[in-house]
Amino acid sequence: MTILIDSQDSNNKSLQPKGWLRYFSFSLDHKVIGIQYLVCGFLFYLIGGTLASAIRIELTSPMSDFMPRDIYNQVLTLHGTIMIFLWIVPVVNGAFGNYLIPFYVGARDMAFPRLNAVAFWLIPPSGLMLVASYFVEGAAQAGWTAYPPLSITTPQSGQIIWIMSVLLLGGSSIFGGINFIATIIKLRRPGLKLMQLPMYCWAMLGTSLLVVLSTPVLAGTLILLSFDIVAHTGFFNPVLGGNVVVYQHLFWFYSHPAVYIMVLPAFGLVSEILPVHSRKPLFGYTTMVFSIMGIVVLGLVVWAHHMFTSGTPPWMRLFFTIATAFIAVPTGIKFFNWVATLWGGKISINSAMLFSCGFIINFVFGGITGVALAQVPFDIHVHDTYFVVAHFHYIVYGGTVFIIFSSIYHWFPKVTGKLMNEKLGILHFAITFIGFNLCFAPQHWLGLNGMPRRVAEYDPQFQFVNQISSLGALLMAISTIPFLINIYASIKNGKDSGDNPWDALTPEWLTTSPPPVENWEGEAPLVEEPYGYGKPISK
Amino acid sequence: MLNKNFYLILIISAVFGISFWIGFNVNLLPVEASINAPIYDELFKILFIIGLIIFIGMTIAVVYSLFKFRKRKDQFGDGIALEGNLSLEIVWTIIPSIIVLIIGLYSYNIYDRMGGMKELNHSHEMMKSNTEKIWAGISQTSNNEVANKNLSVEVSAMQFAFLFNYPKGEFISGELHVPVDHKVSMKMESKDVIHAFWVPEFRIKQDIIPGQPTILNFTPTKVGKYPIICAELCGPYHGGMRASIIVEEESDYKDWFNKNTKTEVSL
Ligand code: HEM
Ligand SMILES: [Cu+2]
Ligand SMILES: [Cu+2]
Numbered sequence: 186m187t188i189l190i191d192s193q194d195s196n197n198k199s200l201q202p203k204g205w206l207r208y209f210s211f212s213l214d215h216k217v218i219g220i221q222y223l224v225c226g227f228l229f230y231l232i233g234g235t236l237a238s239a240i241r242i243e244l245t246s247p248m249s250d251f252m253p254r255d256i257y258n259q260v261l262t263l264h265g266t267i268m269i270f271l272w273i274v275p276v277v278n279g280a281f282g283n284y285l286i287p288f289y290v291g292a293r294d295m296a297f298p299r300l301n302a303v304a305f306w307l308i309p310p311s312g313l314m315l316v317a318s319y320f321v322e323g324a325a326q327a328g329w330t331a332y333p334p335l336s337i338t339t340p341q342s343g344q345i346i347w348i349m350s351v352l353l354l355g356g357s358s359i360f361g362g363i364n365f366i367a368t369i370i371k372l373r374r375p376g377l378k379l380m381q382l383p384m385y386c387w388a389m390l391g392t393s394l395l396v397v398l399s400t401p402v403l404a405g406t407l408i409l410l411s412f413d414i415v416a417h418t419g420f421f422n423p424v425l426g427g428n429v430v431v432y433q434h435l436f437w438f439y440s441h442p443a444v445y446i447m448v449l450p451a452f453g454l455v456s457e458i459l460p461v462h463s464r465k466p467l468f469g470y471t472t473m474v475f476s477i478m479g480i481v482v483l484g485l486v487v488w489a490h491h492m493f494t495s496g497t498p499p500w501m502r503l504f505f506t507i508a509t510a511f512i513a514v515p516t517g518i519k520f521f522n523w524v525a526t527l528w529g530g531k532i533s534i535n536s537a538m539l540f541s542c543g544f545i546i547n548f549v550f551g552g553i554t555g556v557a558l559a560q561v562p563f564d565i566h567v568h569d570t571y572f573v574v575a576h577f578h579y580i581v582y583g584g585t586v587f588i589i590f591s592s593i594y595h596w597f598p599k600v601t602g603k604l605m606n607e608k609l610g611i612l613h614f615a616i617t618f619i620g621f622n623l624c625f626a627p628q629h630w631l632g633l634n635g636m637p638r639r640v641a642e643y644d645p646q647f648q649f650v651n652q653i654s655s656l657g658a659l660l661m662a663i664s665t666i667p668f669l670i671n672i673y674a675s676i677k678n679g680k681d682s683g684d685n686p687w688d689a690l691t692p693e694w695l696t697t698s699p700p701p702v703e704n705w706e707g708e709a710p711l712v713e714e715p716y717g718y719g720k721p722i723s724k
Numbered sequence: 725m726l727n728k729n730f731y732l733i734l735i736i737s738a739v740f741g742i743s744f745w746i747g748f749n750v751n752l753l754p755v756e757a758s759i760n761a762p763i764y765d766e767l768f769k770i771l772f773i774i775g776l777i778i779f780i781g782m783t784i785a786v787v788y789s790l791f792k793f794r795k796r797k798d799q800f801g802d803g804i805a806l807e808g809n810l811s812l813e814i815v816w817t818i819i820p821s822i823i824v825l826i827i828g829l830y831s832y833n834i835y836d837r838m839g840g841m842k843e844l845n846h847s848h849e850m851m852k853s854n855t856e857k858i859w860a861g862i863s864q865t866s867n868n869e870v871a872n873k874n875l876s877v878e879v880s881a882m883q884f885a886f887l888f889n890y891p892k893g894e895f896i897s898g899e900l901h902v903p904v905d906h907k908v909s910m911k912m913e914s915k916d917v918i919h920a921f922w923v924p925e926f927r928i929k930q931d932i933i934p935g936q937p938t939i940l941n942f943t944p945t946k947v948g949k950y951p952i953i954c955a956e957l958c959g960p961y962h963g964g965m966r967a968s969i970i971v972e973e974e975s976d977y978k979d980w981f982n983k984n985t986k987t988e989v990s991l
Contacts, residue, residue, distance in 0.1 A: 640963030
């Protein structure tokens with residue numbers, strides 16, 4: 186197969202730099218690319234986090250006094266765009282997907298290693314372009330949703346660069362998605378059945394389907410939008426007879442599934458982590474697989490719940506309410522299964538476990554407010570308020586970011602051969618968990634009581650609660666310090682982890698840590714029971 | 725075994741008890757000032773209680789597992805090799821489905837009572853021509869609608885202000901004055917970008933969309949002054965785009981109305 190020939194390029198060891206430099210060069214090795222995604226994403230996370238701090242500083246007082254109002258909108262737009270397109274999506278998909286999927290299917294690399302490298306290398310330049318647009322003059326300031334006509338009438342250079350950048354990032358994720366689908370379907374080692382794959386493969390299969398089906402719609406939409414801006418066409422411009430609500434339909438056709446592009450991989454990752462640290466099989470494998478596919482199908486038909494106040498007809502509101510609320514069923518199944526995985530286990534309380542359990546609690550909370558938001562009459566009051574901001578940060582931060590940290594603690598020994606410091610890890614968890622809840626829980630109240638989102642100034646009665654929220658954000662910022670120290674110190678002089686410190690059964694642990702260039706010295710092991718804990722054959 | 729079930733029942737009743745108590749005693753919403761508001765709050769209460777039960781229940785399950793099943797120092801080996809339990813999984817698929825379905829139907833009912841399912845496109849009294857397409861909004865009808873004549877207002881939104889046109893008085897106001905207990909029908913149009921009309925105390929919101937007029941009807945029930953907030957990002961001063969709605973007794977409203985009409989006419 187051509188695929189195999191291609192992957193042998195990465196075997197060209199003599200051309201590859203050694204040691205850590207390997208990670209900063211052009212490489213076709215899926216493991217190197219995975220780490221490149223992670224490091225690159227994390228750098229953007231620090232930028233996005235700094236912007237979030239700026240927003241929260243502005244909001245400690247009711248007046249717009251920390252930065253001018255249009256700068257505030259630019260910072261807000263940049264924060265949202267960076268966090269979504271340069272941190273969460275590339276990391277839960279690109280970073281972990283690249284690192285783990287070839288191991289899980291028993292392959293030596295991804296199906297298309299060159300495409301894989303292209304997908305990654307699109308990210309740094311388009312990310313830098315996005316950040317640079319802030320300094321050019323007139324950065325994008327229409328929010329990450331870029332609704333016209335606002336996005337047509339704001340400074341054009343910034344908005345155009347924003348569109349270009351998001352298009353390139355979308356291209357990157359489509360390339361990635363195609364690669365994951367091909368790898369999971371085509372590169373499985375002989376004898377490995379689909380229903381024996383670790384759950385993260387299923388999650389990535391579902392996610393990649395969403396990516397491939399919905400991202401092109403976003404691309405098309407943004408291209409039409411850029412025509413409206415540059416060539417004065419009238420697709421979305423009401424002055425020229427365009428329809429602004431159509432943009433919203435098209436935009437959310439991608440951007441609602443995008444939430445699942447951000448959380449489904451996290452669902453997959455947590456399904457790998459919980460069984461290992463509770464020494465029990467993943468509960469309900471088959472229902473887990475079906476619930477992922479259920480989420481994929483439902484995820485594609487619920488977009489209009491973002492438009493309940495946009496003047497959609499009543500029947501549409503009804504349909505989208507019911508469809509949205511029903512996503513709670515497959516999602517709920519997964520959460521029950523995870524708790525059942527913990528139940529009766531021999532649980533090691535470590536950083537990875539704590540972040541995963543924190544994820545369960547935060548996500549259940551965000552899921553509940555999500556079901557509430559699905560109800561049209563409920564949504565009408567809180568749409569575009571801080572209630573929504575709180576809800577989606579519970580999902581994306583309390584959910585996905587928690588799992589990213591959990592995964593870093595879990596797989597760090599695999600990547601480096603070193604253990605991370607547990608004390609610092611638990612400290613990191615504690616500050617993050619407290620800071621996160623302090624920051625976002627009070628925002629529900631703000632939204633219910635009349636604070637709209639995306640505002641630099643607000644009614645003075647909300648000041649105290651905003652200050653609590655900002656205090657939480659400060660704690661979250663502080664929480665990265667023990668984490669960064671831990672990473673640095675553990676790489677420098679962490680204890681040797683051995684090949685398989687957790688006694689895990691999934692394939693990536695059945696090779697050396699760090700793994701050799703083509704993953705296994707000999708033939709890839711055939712793992713028929715990736716979660717066979719507590720069974721006699723497992724040892 | 726009996727003991728175990730006893731504790732389980734105890735915990736479940738405690739979770740329900742606490743959730744209901746919080747649901748009924750903690751009020752997270754602003755005052756109710758329209759006939760929509762109590763209907764909305766009824767839904768909110770139900771969702772809040774169900775949400776609390778699930779959240780507290782799941783949290784207890786997770787935290788309990790972490791304590792109860794944590795690995796002690798002298799323990800080695802694995803937990804039980806439990807891979808699934810079909811009947812359990814069927815139960816926790818069906819029960820949430822039923823809950824979700826009931827919530828959906830109930831909120832449909834609430835929405836209907838709020839007037840959301842009303843057909844809005846035909847013969848609205850203030851439409852100039854019946855061919856103009858009006859986009860849906862909420863159309864709340866009060867019980868004593870028959871007794872009261874509707875008040876029609878035309879709202880235009882622009883960066884960064886709301887203007888209220890009273891067609892009968894032929895004047896434009898920056899403040900929305902309405903008589904209490906009267907149904908108000910608004911036709912809303914935007915001059916530039918998308919804005920939104922939100923009155924938290926009324927629990928209603930509707931986007932104001934350029935090129936596509938929307939309708940919003942409501943009936944205020946409480947005299948007072950409430951903020952009108954733009955809830956859709958509309959530019960740098962979006963946060964400052966506010967106006968007030970003044971709900972007053974009918975006589976006060978008449979005074980205000982006549983005063984404005986006169987000044988406009990005398991100009
Ligand atoms: C590091 C902690 C974070 C803090 C303190 C934070 C804080 C904020 C704040 C204050 C806003 C403004 C809300 C508004 O006025 O609409 C905001 C918006 C937003 N945040 Fe975050 N955030 C954080 C992390 C994240 C992450 C991880 C994501 C990942 C997707 C994210 C995605 C967004 C989005 C999409 C918006 C909306 C931007 C827009 O309205 O255009 N945030 N965030
Ligand atoms: Cu506005
Ligand atoms: Cu606005």
